[in-house]
Amino acid sequence: EDQVTQSPEALRLQEGESSSLNCSYTVSGLRGLFWYRQDPGKGPEFLFTLYSAGEEKEKERLKATLTKKESFLHITAPKPEDSATYLCAVHRGRTGFQKLVFGTGTRLLVSP
Amino acid sequence: DVKVTQSSRYLVKRTGEKVFLECVQDMDHENMFWYRQDPGLGLRLIYFSYDVKMKEKGDIPEGYSVSREKKERFSLILESASTNQTSMYLCASSTLGRATDTQYFGPGTRLTVL
Numbered sequence: 001e002d003q004v005t006q007s008p009e010a011l012r013l014q015e016g017e018s019s020s021l022n023c024s025y026t027v028s029g030l031r032g033l034f035w036y037r038q039d040p041g042k043g044p045e046f047l048f049t050l051y052s053a054g055e056e057k058e059k060e061r062l063k064a065t066l067t068k069k070e071s072f073l074h075i076t077a078p079k080p081e082d083s084a085t086y087l088c089a090v091h092r093g094r095t096g097f098q099k100l101v102f103g104t105g106t107r108l109l110v111s112p
Numbered sequence: 113d114v115k116v117t118q119s120s121r122y123l124v125k126r127t128g129e130k131v132f133l134e135c136v137q138d139m140d141h142e143n144m145f146w147y148r149q150d151p152g153l154g155l156r157l158i159y160f161s162y163d164v165k166m167k168e169k170g171d172i173p174e175g176y177s178v179s180r181e182k183k184e185r186f187s188l189i190l191e192s193a194s195t196n197q198t199s200m201y202l203c204a205s206s207t208l209g210r211a212t213d214t215q216y217f218g219p220g221t222r223l224t225v226l
Contacts (some may be wrong), residue, residue: 034214040146043217044155045203056120087155097144098206099170102155 002027006103007087013110016077021106023088024070032070032091034100037065037084044087047073078110113222115139116218118203126205126223131190134202142208145215146170146178148199155202161186162208193225 007022032051039092048057050066057064061082063074073086085107089100091109113183114223119134135144143162147155147170157170159178175197179187186205190197200222 001130030132041220041222043204043220046214046216049214089155098213098215099157099160100155104154 001089002092002101003054004088004090004103006086006106008106009104010107011109013075013078013084013108015079015110015112017029018074018076018078020075021073021086022070023073023089025088025101026069027092027101029092031048031088033066034091035071036074036087038105039084039086047086075083075108078108080110080112082112083108101109116203116205116216116223118201118218120134121219122224124226125190125193126226127194129190129193129225131166131193131200131225133190133201133203133216133223135186135188135205136184136220137182137186137203137205137216138215139205139207140183141204141205141216142183143213143215144180145204145206146186147202148172149202150199151175151196157169158188163165177180179225192221197223198224198225 004025018061035047038044053068061076085105087089087105089102115138145210146158149155161180177189202220203218206213206215
C-alpha cells in the first residue's frame with residue numbers, strides 16, 4: 001500500500017536553530033514528491049516539487065532533497081514566520097489522474 | 113498567480129441538511145479536486161474531475177457527490193449531512209497532461225455539522 005510518513009510530528013526550534021524535517025515514502029513508481037506549507041485555518045501553499053533521487057531545490061531558508069526512499073526539508077536559520085505545518089505528498093506511479101498521497105505533516109514552531 | 117477560491121470559510125449546518133461547497137479557479141486548469149482534512153489523518157481525496165461533466169471517485173467518496181458544469185467551477189455536495197462529515201474541506205486545481213503538475217489549493221471551508 002502506498003504510504004507517506006512524516007517525522008517528527010512536531011518540532012520546536014529557537015530562531016536561528018537549523019534543523020530538518022523527514023518524509024519517508026513507499027510508493028510503486030514515484031512520479032513526483034511535493035512539499036507544501038500550511039498555516040492554521042488555511043489551505044496548503046505549494047513549496048517544491050522533486051522528481052528524481054538526487055534532486056535538490058531551494059527557496060529562501062528552505063531546501064528540499066530527495067532520495068529513493070525519503071525526502072528532507074532543511075530549514076536554515078529559521079525565523080518565527082517559518083512556523084507552520086509542513087506537508088509532504090507523493091504522486092503515485094499509475095497512468096491516469098494525479099492521485100496524491102499525503103503525510104500527516106510536521107508542525108513547526110520557531111520561537112524568537 | 114493561481115487563484116483558487118472557495119465559497120465559504122466557515123459553515124455550520126444541521127444533520128440531514130443538503131450542503132453545497134463551491135470552488136472556483138481562474139487559471140483555466142482542467143483538473144479539480146476535493147479533499148477533506150482531519151487531525152491525524154491528513155488530506156484524503158473525495159472526488160476528482162479532469163474535464164467538464166467528468167468525475168472520478170477518490171478514496172472516500174461515500175456520502176458525497178460532485179458537479180462540474182463549467183471548467184472553472186467544481187462543487188461538492190453533501191446529500192444529507194452527518195456529524196462525521198464535520199471537517200476542513202479543501203479544493204485544488206492543476207493542469208492536464210503532465211501527471212506531476214502541481215496541485216494548487218484554495219483557502220478551505222471549515223464545515224461543522226450539528
